[in-house]
Amino acid sequence: MRPITAIGFDADDTLWQNEQYYRLTEAHFQTLLGDFAEGWHISERLLEAEKRNLAQYGFGIKGFTLSMIETAIEITEGKVPVNTISEILDIGRDLLRHPVETLPHVEETLAALNGEYLLVLITKGDLFDQERKLAQSGLGDYFDAIEIVSDKNATTYRRIFSKLADGPERAMMVGNSLKSDIVPAIAAGSYAVFVPHQLTWVLEHVEKPEAAPRFRQIQNLGDLQQVLTEITDAGTSAAIHRPPAGKSNRRDGR
Numbered sequence: 001m002r003p004i005t006a007i008g009f010d011a012d013d014t015l016w017q018n019e020q021y022y023r024l025t026e027a028h029f030q031t032l033l034g035d036f037a038e039g040w041h042i043s044e045r046l047l048e049a050e051k052r053n054l055a056q057y058g059f060g061i062k063g064f065t066l067s068m069i070e071t072a073i074e075i076t077e078g079k080v081p082v083n084t085i086s087e088i089l090d091i092g093r094d095l096l097r098h099p100v101e102t103l104p105h106v107e108e109t110l111a112a113l114n115g116e117y118l119l120v121l122i123t124k125g126d127l128f129d130q131e132r133k134l135a136q137s138g139l140g141d142y143f144d145a146i147e148i149v150s151d152k153n154a155t156t157y158r159r160i161f162s163k164l165a166d167g168p169e170r171a172m173m174v175g176n177s178l179k180s181d182i183v184p185a186i187a188a189g190s191y192a193v194f195v196p197h198q199l200t201w202v203l204e205h206v207e208k209p210e211a212a213p214r215f216r217q218i219q220n221l222g223d224l225q226q227v228l229t230e231i232t233d234a235g236t237s238a239a240i241h242r243p244p245a246g247k248s249n250r251r252d253g254r
């Protein structure tokens, strides 16, 4: 029996660049408010606003834009000029139009795995924005299913892998966020492959679950097939060496 039959992929900063566009927009936002506060202070207040608003707005560019406006009002103590608000809306809209740049080895890896495994794209963020990026990336046809979710926790992975595949134990999640892609997938009982990206949003940082037997880390998606081969080989040899039923030499009777 193959140990893994389904693979979930995160999208932003796993399949294509994302965070770098947020950083550019944030730098632009700092210059728009440059008369009122220093850049680091503006960023700090923006992050606080984003944290406060996540539960109401969810992840994505629309929530980020509203948080920028809220921060501008706070920092200027209500004196932010209307044309600055208008410019903030413009840079938010620009972010919704950023080019889609796929990461190294993504397409060839998806092409190789397509047909061998059930491939599911699992991403959070604004629905329209994620659909746009998927369409522009040209990667849509490699996936058997697309799941755009409001948050990623162990329940999310259990639900998706039970509904679409052979349950979380026979699934693997691949992504750049320890908090969203790796830790909850391990908690759900799946394998999880961490592909670090040099830019990751500060709210996505948590400790690596290095002691977890189903945790793996690779440099880029080009190394994913090797990891799958190793897990499959280990699963096959474990099956061969398993003692036949009824002949266990355990003596404790449990």
Ligand SMILES: [Mg+2]
Binding pocket: 010, 011, 012, 013, 014, 175, 176, 177
């Ligand atoms: Mg990501």
